[in-house]
Each structure stands twice: as structure tokens, then as C-alpha cells.
Amino acid sequence: MAEEKKQGLKSSLEHIETLAVDDQNCGGKSSWDCVLLSRQSGRTGAKAFIDMICDEFMEIHGDRTYGDDPAMIGGIGMVEGRAITFIGNRKGANFRENVACNYGMSNPEGYRKALRLAKQAEKFGRPVVCFIDTPGAYPGLGSEERGIGEAIAQNLKVFSTLKTPVLCFIIGEGGSGGALGIGVGDKLYMLENAVYSVITPEGFASILLRDPSKAKEAAEAMKMTSQHLKQFGVIHDIIEEKSPEQTAALIKQTIIRDFDNLCSKPVEHLVRYRLQKIRGIGEVKGGKEWWHPLLEVFSRTQSLR
Amino acid sequence: MTEKTIRCPQCQKDVHVDDHKICPYCNFHFPLTVDERLALFADEGSFEEMSSTMQSKNPIDLAGYEEKILENQKKSSLRDAATIGRCTIDGEPVVVGIMSFSFMGGSMGSVVGEKITQAMIEGALTGNPVILFTASGGARMQEGIFSLMQMAKTASAAALLEETRTPLFLVLTNPTTGGVTASFAMLGDVILAEPGAIIGFAGPRVIEGTIGEKLPEGFQRSEFQMQKGFVDSIVTRESMKQTFSFLIKTHKRRS
Numbered sequence: 001m002a003e004e005k006k007q008g009l010k011s012s013l014e015h016i017e018t019l020a021v022d023d024q025n026c027g028g029k030s031s032w033d034c035v036l037l038s039r040q041s042g043r044t045g046a047k048a049f050i051d052m053i054c055d056e057f058m059e060i061h062g063d064r065t066y067g068d069d070p071a072m073i074g075g076i077g078m079v080e081g082r083a084i085t086f087i088g089n090r091k092g093a094n095f096r097e098n099v100a101c102n103y104g105m106s107n108p109e110g111y112r113k114a115l116r117l118a119k120q121a122e123k124f125g126r127p128v129v130c131f132i133d134t135p136g137a138y139p140g141l142g143s144e145e146r147g148i149g150e151a152i153a154q155n156l157k158v159f160s161t162l163k164t165p166v167l168c169f170i171i172g173e174g175g176s177g178g179a180l181g182i183g184v185g186d187k188l189y190m191l192e193n194a195v196y197s198v199i200t201p202e203g204f205a206s207i208l209l210r211d212p213s214k215a216k217e218a219a220e221a222m223k224m225t226s227q228h229l230k231q232f233g234v235i236h237d238i239i240e241e242k243s244p245e246q247t248a249a250l251i252k253q254t255i256i257r258d259f260d261n262l263c264s265k266p267v268e269h270l271v272r273y274r275l276q277k278i279r280g281i282g283e284v285k286g287g288k289e290w291w292h293p294l295l296e297v298f299s300r301t302q303s304l305r
Numbered sequence: 306m307t308e309k310t311i312r313c314p315q316c317q318k319d320v321h322v323d324d325h326k327i328c329p330y331c332n333f334h335f336p337l338t339v340d341e342r343l344a345l346f347a348d349e350g351s352f353e354e355m356s357s358t359m360q361s362k363n364p365i366d367l368a369g370y371e372e373k374i375l376e377n378q379k380k381s382s383l384r385d386a387a388t389i390g391r392c393t394i395d396g397e398p399v400v401v402g403i404m405s406f407s408f409m410g411g412s413m414g415s416v417v418g419e420k421i422t423q424a425m426i427e428g429a430l431t432g433n434p435v436i437l438f439t440a441s442g443g444a445r446m447q448e449g450i451f452s453l454m455q456m457a458k459t460a461s462a463a464a465l466l467e468e469t470r471t472p473l474f475l476v477l478t479n480p481t482t483g484g485v486t487a488s489f490a491m492l493g494d495v496i497l498a499e500p501g502a503i504i505g506f507a508g509p510r511v512i513e514g515t516i517g518e519k520l521p522e523g524f525q526r527s528e529f530q531m532q533k534g535f536v537d538s539i540v541t542r543e544s545m546k547q548t549f550s551f552l553i554k555t556h557k558r559r560s
Contacts, residue, residue, distance in 0.1 A: 137487075137506065137507075138515075139506070139507030139511045139512050139515050140512065140515055140516055141512065141516060141520070141524075143506075143507075144505050144506060144507065144512065144524075144525060145533055146533075147491070147533065147534070147535050148487070148506045148507075149486035149487040149490070149491050149505065149506035149535075150486075150491040150535055152456075152487040152488075152506070153460055153486070153487050153488050153489070153490070153491035153492050154491070154492075156456060156457050156460030156461070156487075156488055157460040157461065157463050157464045157467070157492055158464070160457065160460060160461035160464050161461070161464040161465075161467075161468065176444075176453060176484075177444075177453070177456060177483075177484055177487045177506070180453055180454075180456055180457060181487075183457075184457050184460075184461075196450060196453075197449065197450060197453070198444045198446055198448075198449060198450060198452050198453040198484075199444075199446050204446055207446065208446060208447070221365075221367055221368070222365065222449050223365045223449055223450070224449070224450065229450060232364075232450065232451070234450050234451075234454065275461050275464075275465070278454070278457050278458050278461045279422065279458060279461070279462075281451060281454040281455075281457075281458065282364075282414075282415030282416075282418055282419050282451055282454065282455060282458065283361075283362040283363075283364035283415045283448075283451060284359050284360065284361065284362060284415050284416050284419050285358075285359065285360045285361070285362055286356070286358035286359045286360055287355075287356030287357075287358060287359030287419065287420070287423070293426050293427075293430050294426065296430055297426055297429045297430060297465050297469065300429065300430065300469055301429075301465065301468040301469050304468070304469055304470060
């Protein structure tokens with residue numbers, strides 16, 4: 001049994017390696033290939049991208065309530081003369097860092113740090129960039145006791161009406177509510193091999209297919225790759241993956257282009273567009289008569305202010 | 306009042322319960338149907354359902370999902386896991402949303418997300434308080450990424466209530482977990498819970514699997530969440546109407 005597992009692991013490791021070197025292969029990757037690539041150790045993480053994109057960067061720690069969560073990096077960077085707040089999930093670049101960063105699984109203080117930094121950015125009119133790369137929020141005792149649900153919920157609410165532009169990039173694993181907790185913004189991009197889903201394929205397989213070994217099939221059925229999510233209109237665009245430096249350069253170009261555009265718009269328009277976009281996601285039959293009033297709500301918020 | 310005999314899933318005794326459906330031995334609160342729930346607080350005959358025809362699609366073309374929906378519709382005589390509408394409480398108009406755990410574990414897909422959003426928008430437009438009852442195992446996996454996005458949608462609707470200064474009251478019932486906890490369930494101006502309800506983000510088994518030990522007694526129950534500061538008050542079925550009346554009276558929008 002153990003031997004079999006080892007063999008399986010070895011062949012899937014070899015498989016990832018062939019995928020990683022074969023640049024031409026991008027069209028032919030299966031969903032499961034993307035799952036493996038998005039989780040691959042040594043994949044460029046948020047910290048590395050921040051360092052490659054920023055001319056200067058200052059990390060800011062702590063949520064001012066409980067502590068600092070190493071699984072969430074936050075700070076202020078300068079990118080070609082523009083100050084930007086960066087927030088990202090951090091998995092760590094090697095085994096020791098992985099452990100220190102809890103494999104990128106944040107506790108509530110991580111989300112509250114992100115919230116604090118987002119509000120600070122709003123106050124000073126700085127745009128925000130979020131890098132998403134987490135298997136999910138941490139399902140532990142302390143995490144529950146300190147209200148992981150409440151922390152994520154607050155982020156969703158505040159980010160949806162944050163009065164400054166927000167760009168989100170899924171750079172690796174986009175794991176469920178833990179990813180969404182820093183994933184609400186004006187535009188959402190995905191790296192080519194990143195994935196984004198409501199549950200892991202393993203979880204989906206064990207709950208819905210009643211067989212944890214069917215994770216591969218689950219990954220296909222869940223439609224969690226960048227290609228699928230672009231077809232669904234959930235993400236704005238896919239960013240091609242090349243060498244880490246080249247990928248960072250593409251992300252940087254996107255950031256500069258979008259902020260040149262978004263930062264010149266009145267924030268009310270930005271927020272209105274963001275809310276309309278969020279409202280539009282979902283597939284239902286019937287009950288459409290209640291769709292219109294959003295615009296009326298906006299005018300109402302103006303008149304009440 | 307009608308009396309019924311049912312088996313209590315918590316203490317395994319056969320018990321007689323009245324309309325409030327509470328186990329006399331262990332205080333287990335049985336799930337209520339939408340009508341039984343409304344009867345606890347709404348003025349008689351005042352409920353008008355909104356978007357009653359809304360139904361699920363199969364957004365990620367998952368095999369078997371449509372059959373699953375049909376099966377649940379037959380079993381529960383509901384169209385999906387949320388019912389919304391307007392009613393009055395002691396004459397005061399409110400918007401109500403009620404989740405039903407009996408429909409696919411109360412999971413939140415596009416229909417639940419849209420209905421809860423519509424209820425909140427109706428509140429924002431009229432200024433009437435919004436009261437939401439949650440009962441959910443979390444996001445509806447069968448709708449893939451669309452179910453995750455309902456968390457953002459319902460939370461952003463709560464932001465609109467904030468902007469329009471419309472009161473939002475939550476009543477968390479057993480169980481309230483996953484994506485519902487991590488979105489609108491935790492965003493009320495006042496968050497109430499029924500006694501003994503499981504309330505949390507990760508399910509108890511997932512946490513036990515992560516930490517490798519048994520969870521302490523009472524973990525994630527309403528009383529625990531109140532002690533930890535996430536539930537404002539525990540409300541009995543008997544006092545529900547009175548509690549809402551008080552909240553409506555004390556949460557008038559300042560003009």
C-alpha cells in the first residue's frame with residue numbers, strides 16, 4: 001500500500017516536471033494538471049511577485065487586535081512612482097517557511113490584517129493589489145474561536161464597497177472562502193495554471209462522488225481552471241505563465257495599465273460597477289422582476305448620505 | 306396547537322412536541338418548516354412571498370444535479386433552500402428570508418444567493434428591516450464557482466444595507482456553517498441564535514481531522530459563540546415575536 005502510494009506520488013511528480021518544462025503544452029493540460037501545478041512547491045508566491053514588481057516595499061504586520069498572521073503578507077509598495085497596497089496569501093518558499101506560514105492557510109487575524117490595510121489604502125487613496133494563493137482558511141480550534149467566518153464575511157462586505165480600486169490575481173491555489181476573503185475587487189485575473197474553486201477536488205470527490213480517490217475526475221467536473229472561469233465570465237482575463245520574471249512583468253504591466261484607467265474614474269462609479277458585476281454572477285430561472293432595483297438602491301444611498 | 310410524537314435526534318427519545326418543536330428532555334430545537342417559522346412571529350396572513358418561481362439552473366453542467374434538484378423539490382415541496390417575502394410583525398412591515406436545511410442541506414447556490422440578495426435590496430429600497438433565518442451546510446458545491454460567488458453577492462448586499470442604514474437582523478438556526486457563516490450570516494446589526502445551534506465556518510469533523518483530537522463539549526454551539534463574542538443574544542422560539550418587535554422599535558433609521 002505504502003509502496004503503491006510512493007509510486008503514484010513519484011509518477012505524478014515526474015508528470016508535473018514534464019508539464020512545467022513543456023511551455024508549448026499549455027492548451028493540452030487537464031484540470032488536474034493545473035491543480036498539481038498550482039500547488040507545486042517552488043511555484044512563485046506572493047512575496048516573490050511583490051519583490052519583483054515593486055521598486056520599494058515595506059511590509060506591515062499585525063491586525064492590531066490579536067496578532068500577526070505570517071500566512072498573510074501585507075504592505076505598501078512603490079511601482080513606477082505609484083504607491084500601492086499589496087495583500088497576499090503566503091505559503092513560503094521552502095519547507096521551513098511552509099510550516100511557519102501554515103501552508104498559506106490564514107487564521108482570522110490574517111483576514112483582519114488585510115481589512116485594516118485595505119481601509120488604510122482607502123483613506124490615502126492608494127489602490128490595492130491582492131495575490132491569492134491558499135488552499136483555504138485554516139480550519140482549526142483557535143481559528144473558529146476567533147471567528148474565521150466573521151473575519152471573511154467582513155472582508156467580503158468591506159471590499160465590495162471599498163472606495164479605491166482593487167485588483168485581484170489568483171497566482172496559485174484559489175481555495176474557497178479563504179481565497180474569496182481577499183478576492184473581491186474591480187478586476188480578477190488568473191495565472192494560466194492557477195485554479196479557483198468552492199472546495200478542493202479531493203473534498204468534492206469524497207463528498208459528492210463518495211470516493212476520495214476520484215479527485216482527478218472531480219477536478220474536471222468542477223470546471224476550476226482559468227479557461228473555464230474566463231468562459232463563465234467570473235474572471236476578466238488569463239495571464240500567461242512564463243519564467244517567474246516574465247510572469248511578474250506581465251502582472252506589473254496589467255497593474256499599471258488598469259490603475260492608470262481605474263484611478264482616474266470617480267470612486268462612486270467604480271463601486272457601482274463592482275457591485276453590479278458581483279450581483280450578476282449566478283444562474284437562475286425566474287424571479288427576474290427583482291433584478292432592476294439595484295440602480296434605485298444606488299440613488300437611494302446618495303440621497304441618504 | 307398541534308401535538309406530535311417524533312424521535313429526537315439528539316437524545317434519541319420519542320417525544321411529544323407542540324408547534325415550537327422543542328425536545329422536552331434535551332432542549333433540541335427541531336427544524337421548522339417555513340410556515341411553522343412564520344407562525345412564530347409574523348402577523349397572521351400577512352406573508353406575501355417574493356420570487357416564488359425562482360429555480361436553479363445547472364451552471365457548470367454537472368451530471369445528476371438537475372435530478373438532485375427535482376428529487377429535493379418533490380421531497381420538500383420547496384423550489385430551493387430559501388424562501389423570501391414581506392410580512393408584518395405587530396403591524397410593522399419587514400422583509401423576511403428563511404433558509405430550509407431540508408432542501409439539499411440548506412446549501413447556498415445561485416438561487417439562495419439571489420433570493421437573499423433580493424430580500425436585502427427590497428429592505429434597502431423600502432427602509433424596512435430585513436430578518437434572515439439561516440440553516441445551511443455551506444456553499445452548494447454542485448454549482449462550482451457560482452456558489453462561492455454567492456458569498457460575495459450576499460455580503461455586498463449587506464454593504465448596501467449599511468449604506469442605506471437599513472437594519473439587518475439575523476437568526477442563526479441549527480446548523481449554520483461554511484459559506485453562509487462566512488458571508489451574510491455574520492453581517493447582521495444584531496445576530497441572534499436559537500439555543501444549541503451549531504454555528505461555525507469549518508464543520509466539526511473537518512476541524513477534528515485537522516487537529517487530530519476530539520472537540521470540546523459544546524464547541525461551536527450558540528452558547529459558545531455568544532461567549533466568544535459572535536452571537537449577540539440567544540432567542541427562544543417563544544420570545545421571538547417579542548424580540549423582533551423590540552428590535553424594530555429600537556432600530557429606526559435616523560432621518
